[in-house]
Amino acid sequence: MMNEAAPEETEPPILIAVGDVHGRADLLDALIDKAERKAKGRRCRFVLLGDYVDRGPDSRGVLDRLLALRARRPDTILLKGNHEQGLLDFLAEPDQVDAWLSWGGRETLRSYGVAVGEQDEPRALRDRFAEALPDEHFALLMSLPLTYEVPGYLFVHAGLHPDRPIEAQRERDLLWVRRAWLEGGKDRFEPVVVHGHTPVDRPENLSWRVNVDTGAVWSSRLSALWLERGRRRFLNT
Template structure:
């Protein structure tokens, strides 16, 4: 399979890097686009065959569900990568809303406007108008595979390797990485996006859709709005180079 790639030169205020013989593949927000995820998985596998390396890791930045048509299959694909490839799957704000609903039916009110119907439909739950939140929760508990439940339990809030820090939405400027609040790492926008300060590590994130990977002195955003644009971004980081597969 041919790989179309773009090499990005990082602005030169600082040059973050990974340890030697290490490559990390980071994937942006998927939002129910299982078709695009399957293609990215194939690209990663092909890239590793073409360019073997001693240590590689896959990091998925969260927001696997909602909005797109096939959230259930996305989770199935990621659960397989988690087991077979020891992939790191971060928790996005959309997974957090699903988890909140699984714990308390009243949480559906916050989740519905952000794509809950598409996710429920992927589990063959389509009548969201006439059913109460408690009934919808009962149906979801009946249809949610055990592997998907375990997948949600395996989600992480962040991942760090070398000079790179991977997180769903971003971090709060002025707060050390060790003291970041989980809510900020899943939800923050303007305070983080507008900051030009040098963080403790270079931040790789998604959460806020951009037309193409947005590389800055202190961060890179790889959420390219896959559910609507049809473009799911995966970057390969090796040394201080970032390649878009």
């Protein structure tokens, strides 16, 4: 007797795109809990847009929560932000530590129990951090993709460079672009681009892009796009 095939999933999941967390594990907990309660058991997929670390007090806790979320919801999408790349660059080239520390790396090191002294030699500081960084955190940081796409929408950390087609975008564009994208990206690309990277007071809901970075580390307001059947709504803490 043949087993009956499982029914196909005909309804796409609700997509919940979360803006820049920046070490605010408390806000990430609150937003995920709020979204899951709102979903009421319906299929949903979290898409996090990068910048999990730096500036806020608990970068380590944020990465722990992302690992737990992905273990519980294996279809979770975790994109790379420029701050994750900055951390990886410090591990690879510790002589560049001053730049990373000025972006909020000092707070990330502190969350792993690594104090920064005025006389610290960069390579010694890197070695202490590498020792404190759990293997699973490093593996997570190394695995982060740059983009995620569904029909009609492209998710990326910073945006796209308007002078290059999507397939020719450079990693630095996707992680760092700001002025060129915000001033020249309108009507250049077919999918609506959902991004973070540029803090705003409230989510920007435009015809060609959606920005959900509401500066959580300063405002205590972590925001997300709730995308269901083509309709856009927003959640925040």
